[in-house]
Amino acid sequence: MFEILSPSRIKKQAVKNKRLENGIDFNNSMLEINNLSKVYPTPKGDYVVLENLNLKIESEEFISIIGHSGCGKTTLLSMIAGLNPISGGQIVLNGSPITGPGPDRGVIFQSPSLLPWMTALDNVLLGVKQVFPHATKKQKTDICKYYLAKVGLEGSFYKKARDLSQGMKQRVGIARAFALKPKMLLLDEPFGMLDSLTRGELQDVLLEVWNKEKITAIMITHDVDESIFLADRVIMMTSGPKAQVGDILNINFERPRNRKDILEHTDFYKYREYLINFLEH
Numbered sequence: 001m002f003e004i005l006s007p008s009r010i011k012k013q014a015v016k017n018k019r020l021e022n023g024i025d026f027n028n029s030m031l032e033i034n035n036l037s038k039v040y041p042t043p044k045g046d047y048v049v050l051e052n053l054n055l056k057i058e059s060e061e062f063i064s065i066i067g068h069s070g071c072g073k074t075t076l077l078s079m080i081a082g083l084n085p086i087s088g089g090q091i092v093l094n095g096s097p098i099t100g101p102g103p104d105r106g107v108i109f110q111s112p113s114l115l116p117w118m119t120a121l122d123n124v125l126l127g128v129k130q131v132f133p134h135a136t137k138k139q140k141t142d143i144c145k146y147y148l149a150k151v152g153l154e155g156s157f158y159k160k161a162r163d164l165s166q167g168m169k170q171r172v173g174i175a176r177a178f179a180l181k182p183k184m185l186l187l188d189e190p191f192g193m194l195d196s197l198t199r200g201e202l203q204d205v206l207l208e209v210w211n212k213e214k215i216t217a218i219m220i221t222h223d224v225d226e227s228i229f230l231a232d233r234v235i236m237m238t239s240g241p242k243a244q245v246g247d248i249l250n251i252n253f254e255r256p257r258n259r260k261d262i263l264e265h266t267d268f269y270k271y272r273e274y275l276i277n278f279l280e281h
């Protein structure tokens with residue numbers, strides 16, 4: 001396990017280390033992935049994407065997952081989401097094995113599937129109505145508007161989804177996931193198709209909401225810098241087939257995080273080198 005600690009953080013880290021043993025908290029894991037495997041049947045025979053993958057994630061952690069294209073990151077995330085059946089092993093969420101999707105987990109994909117003829121507000125309302133059926137119409141609308149405003153769409157509540165730019169659509173997708181108040185957010189390269197300015201802006205919004213709502217976040221990214229900036233731990237997956245967790249890097253920057261300070265921090269470049277070295281070997 002790679003560690004970089006400034007003296008001021010040693011005490012904090014000592015407490016954390018007591019709770020975490022090799023990144024594992026046996027007493028307080030929100031999510032436990034035990035000996036997970038995934039096999040896709042193909043015309044050429046079974047393809048074993050994941051085998052014996054183990055990971056434990058604490059409540060309110062921010063986890064980034066990196067790994068080579070095709071190693072099985074989306075497969076893993078979709079199994080946590082309950083959208084993809086497990087071939088072997090178990091994923092246990094708050095003590096219960098995952099058997100399907102649920103409102104406790106919000107998913108944000110690279111490209112949100114919005115109903116193009118509906119407004120941004122109605123697209124967000126659609127899920128809110130299902131998850132909060134007993135809230136008043138005003139309460140439901142207020143939740144949606146709050147999160148749409150949070151992602152910078154206060155002027156676009158009533159725009160049809162088909163008239164929104166890619167970045168605006170992605171903002172609606174993020175607001176939609178936030179508005180459902182999940183305990184866990186699963187993000188699959190959510191900012192992959194965005195320009196760097198929008199990307200930075202939405203990373204900040206994500207961190208703000210994650211921090212405020214005390215949710216657990218698991219995010220796949222191909223961007224090493226992004227993985228460091230956002231996460232408490234970066235999970236490095238080995239290349240497939242039979243991919244597993246290859247290594248875990250603790251990111252010890254204090255929160256709230258400021259992009260400029262982090263980019264100027266020498267540890268940032270050490271973390272970056274470590275992750276790039278993993279990916280290159």
Ligand SMILES: Nc1ncnc2c1ncn2[C@@H]1O[C@H](COP(=O)(O)OP(=O)(O)OP(=O)(O)O)[C@@H](O)[C@H]1O
Pocket residue numbers: 040041042047049067068069070071072073074075076240
């Ligand atoms: N439904 C499926 N049937 C057969 N093979 C599949 C299926 N879905 C994914 N795969 C294969 O499983 C492997 C892992 O795919 P997955 O999308 O999980 O990888 P990934 O790490 O998320 O990739 P990327 O970084 O490119 O998004 C790939 O080789 C892919 O072709």
